[in-house]
Amino acid sequence: MTDRLTLRQPDDWHLHLRDGDMLRAVLPETARHFARAIIMPNLVPPVVTAADAADYRDRIMAAKPLNNGFKPLMTLYLTETTDAKDVRAAAEIGLITAVKLYPAGATTNSASGVRDLDKVMRVLETMAQIGLPLCLHGEVTTPDVDIFDREAVFIDTVLAPLRERLPGLRTVLEHVTTRDGVDYVASEPEDSMGATITTHHLIIDRNHILAGGIRPHYYCLPVAKRATHRDALIAAATSGDPRFFLGTDSAPHLDAAKLQPCGCAGCFTATNTLSCLAEVFERAGTLDRLEGFASLHGPAFYKLPVNERSITLVKGAPVAYPAAIDTAEGPVTVFDPGFPLHWRVEGPQT
Ligand SMILES: NC(=O)N[C@@H](CC(=O)O)C(=O)O
Ligand SMILES: [Zn+2]
Ligand SMILES: [Zn+2]
Numbered sequence: 001m002t003d004r005l006t007l008r009q010p011d012d013w014h015l016h017l018r019d020g021d022m023l024r025a026v027l028p029e030t031a032r033h034f035a036r037a038i039i040m041p042n043l044v045p046p047v048v049t050a051a052d053a054a055d056y057r058d059r060i061m062a063a064k065p066l067n068n069g070f071k072p073l074m075t076l077y078l079t080e081t082t083d084a085k086d087v088r089a090a091a092e093i094g095l096i097t098a099v100k101l102y103p104a105g106a107t108t109n110s111a112s113g114v115r116d117l118d119k120v121m122r123v124l125e126t127m128a129q130i131g132l133p134l135c136l137h138g139e140v141t142t143p144d145v146d147i148f149d150r151e152a153v154f155i156d157t158v159l160a161p162l163r164e165r166l167p168g169l170r171t172v173l174e175h176v177t178t179r180d181g182v183d184y185v186a187s188e189p190e191d192s193m194g195a196t197i198t199t200h201h202l203i204i205d206r207n208h209i210l211a212g213g214i215r216p217h218y219y220c221l222p223v224a225k226r227a228t229h230r231d232a233l234i235a236a237a238t239s240g241d242p243r244f245f246l247g248t249d250s251a252p253h254l255d256a257a258k259l260q261p262c263g264c265a266g267c268f269t270a271t272n273t274l275s276c277l278a279e280v281f282e283r284a285g286t287l288d289r290l291e292g293f294a295s296l297h298g299p300a301f302y303k304l305p306v307n308e309r310s311i312t313l314v315k316g317a318p319v320a321y322p323a324a325i326d327t328a329e330g331p332v333t334v335f336d337p338g339f340p341l342h343w344r345v346e347g348p349q350t
Contacts, residue, residue: 003315005287009307009348010274010294012037014135014174014196014247016266017060017072019043024063025327026252029270031070033345035307038135038247039072041100042109046077050090057095073097073302075135079112080119084126091132097302098133098172099123103158105141106150107221108251108265113137117162124162128169133194133302135172138181139222148206151222152180163188170194172301175249177201177222179232185243186236194301196247197237197293200267202280203337205230216258217333220251221265237293238286245298248273252332255324269335272321276335278313278343311347319344 015030015037017023030037039060041047047056053074060072076087078101090096101120102113114120127134138159139150155173163171169192173185176195185195200220205227209218218224236244250273251266258264269276274294281290290313299306318340324331 002287005278005290005313006310007291007313008295009033009035009309009311010246011035011298011307012248012250013172013245013298013302014038014040014198014249015270016040016042016249016251018252019056019059021328022252022332023059025325025332026250026268026270027060027063027070028065029325030250031065031068033274033311033348034070035309035348036071036073038098039074041075041077042102042107044109046079046109046112047075048077048079048082048112050076050086050095052076053090053096075100077102077112078114078120078123080114080116082120082123084123087123087132088126088130091130096132098135099127100135100137102137103139103141103154106137106139110137117158124166124169128166131170131303133170133172135174138173138176147223148225151176151178155180155184159184163193168192172196174247175201175222176233176236177225178229182232182236186241188243190243194243194245194297195236196249197233197244198247198249198267199269199273199276200224200249200335201230201233202237203230203276208338216263217336218267219258219263219265220249220267234280234284238281238284238289240289240292242292242297242300244293245301246277246294254327254330255333256330258333267335268332271325271334272319272337272341274311274313274345275319275321275341275343276337279337279339279341282343309348309350311345312349313343314346315342316344318342
């Protein structure tokens with residue numbers, strides 16, 4: 001029986017670090033194990049311009065633990081007034097790694113997102129020309145579309161037509177949650193289409209949120225779907241298909257903001273993500289494919305080198321992790337997978 005597994009140091013291709021006290025509290029949780037992360041730009045106000053991204057990157061670097069080599073990969077928040085020249089310049093100097101499109105109103109802090117795709121075509125064409133990836137929150141916001149159908153409808157009515165219009169645009173369907181999404185991504189060329197899969201969507205289904213009492217800490221967007229969709233995500237993540245890679249979407253909110261009559265969406269998984277993933281891959285009998293999912297497919301899509309350092313997962317007695325981490329403004333509950341985690345992370349080692 002395998003009880004040690006060494007892999008290239010992983011990266012997180014979808015991460016929320018927030019700002020200020022929250023940033024200082026959550027950044028060490030990711031930087032402990034991950035070498036790089038795509039940093040989501042949905043701050044208040046959002047990270048829209050190259051200058052915003054440079055300032056935010058500096059705040060992240062200042063909040064980083066000493067002697068830690070973590071590298072934030074910055075993104076811009078696409079708005080209908082984003083300037084294509086600013087995006088091009090930011091990409092050319094290596095300041096940004098991607099641009100993020102939020103349909104207006106789809107999720108946390110998405111009010112300045114895109115309502116009309118025609119208004120951002122200039123920017124998207126520039127991105128296609130220079131090979132800069134577009135990350136998509138893939139849900140429609142039409143109020144008459146059921147929340148459980150928003151991703152599938154997005155694929156048919158927004159993503160597929162966009163890809164036909166701009167086949168050269170390198171696109172990531174973020175936090176895919178449905179079989180429909182997995183099937184669509186798998187049918188597209190691997191050089192121009194990828195998808196991130198979160199840790200929590202590999203573990204929970206919608207029953208975790210609603211059966212036996214309402215559990216706000218499992219509420220995130222896109223909302224978890226039925227178990228058959230979760231199983232399609234596990235199959236995709238463990239398949240070895242390079243189109244699928246880890247984006248935790250670790251999305252911290254103060255407990256006070258989640259435990260509300262109208263609570264925020266987001267699961268905070270940075271603290272125990274790798275132990276959770278090892279458990280998922282072990283159960284699927286595919287531990288040997290965890291490295292591809294967490295450490296190799298993402299760099300291949302983003303055309304970045306893989307990390308030089310490695311980490312080792314060691315199986316033993318259940319791993320202890322805090323139920324919540326403290327921030328200056330209060331606790332943030334850590335994702336509870338609902339089962340013990342036996343894989344402990346050692347390293348990174350050089
Ligand atoms: N995933 C979430 O439920 N929430 C994210 C936003 C997002 O990724 O859609 C957040 O910023 O809190
Ligand atoms: Zn999102
Ligand atoms: Zn997110």
